[in-house]
Amino acid sequence: MCGATAGKYTTIPIAKRRYYGRVQEAVHEYLQMGPAVVKGDLEAEAVAKFFDPKGIVTVEARNQAVNGQCTKKDKTCKGGEIRDSRVNDMRTSMYLLGNAFRFNQQKAPDNLPTVKAAKAFFKDLDDLEKFASPTPGTKKKGQGNGDKFRMAYLRGLEKLDVYLDLVELPPTESGAYDKEFDTRVSANARIT
Numbered sequence: 001m002c003g004a005t006a007g008k009y010t011t012i013p014i015a016k017r018r019y020y021g022r023v024q025e026a027v028h029e030y031l032q033m034g035p036a037v038v039k040g041d042l043e044a045e046a047v048a049k050f051f052d053p054k055g056i057v058t059v060e061a062r063n064q065a066v067n068g069q070c071t072k073k074d075k076t077c078k079g080g081e082i083r084d085s086r087v088n089d090m091r092t093s094m095y096l097l098g099n100a101f102r103f104n105q106q107k108a109p110d111n112l113p114t115v116k117a118a119k120a121f122f123k124d125l126d127d128l129e130k131f132a133s134p135t136p137g138t139k140k141k142g143q144g145n146g147d148k149f150r151m152a153y154l155r156g157l158e159k160l161d162v163y164l165d166l167v168e169l170p171p172t173e174s175g176a177y178d179k180e181f182d183t184r185v186s187a188n189a190r191i192t
Helices: 003-009 012-034 034-039 045-051 088-100 113-132 146-166
Strands: 056-057 083-085
Touching: 003 012, 012 045, 012 146, 034 045, 034 146, 045 088, 045 113, 083 088, 088 146, 113 146
Parallel strands: none
Antiparallel strands: 056 083
16 A cells, blocks of 8 residues: 555554655765755755655666566567655655554544654755755756755754654664665565
């Protein structure tokens, strides 16, 4: 199950296997922007990578043959991959993981502490995305927005730590996010 039904049919251990890798990798890449943020460099590679709309593969290309027979007219039988930005994947995976941390179906997802913490963080992500994108009428990214970007990033770090605590992940300063994470579903049999 995915999307709106993820919290309804997903147990917390299953949600951890589905979304922990994606959330951890997103936190890793968010923290990679730190040095550029301190310098106010909105053109840094880490910033561009985090917000790049074609930066990550969200759905891999698959062979679409049925019983060994190609069903497409062009005979390639290879579907296209779907790409998105890490920031969008972060929003999605954080929301779905937070939604899975409910213990009954009586409470709406937006009333859960985990989802509220995620949405508070998303406001700062929206600001970051706005400041990192090109200013209308110019070719340069967010000219003069270095301080605003820095402040939104720092506010986001505080809110991110609240969220990570609620979903049983280590805080940002723990050093746990210094490495890249596997984002495939159930890539590891053990829940970390």
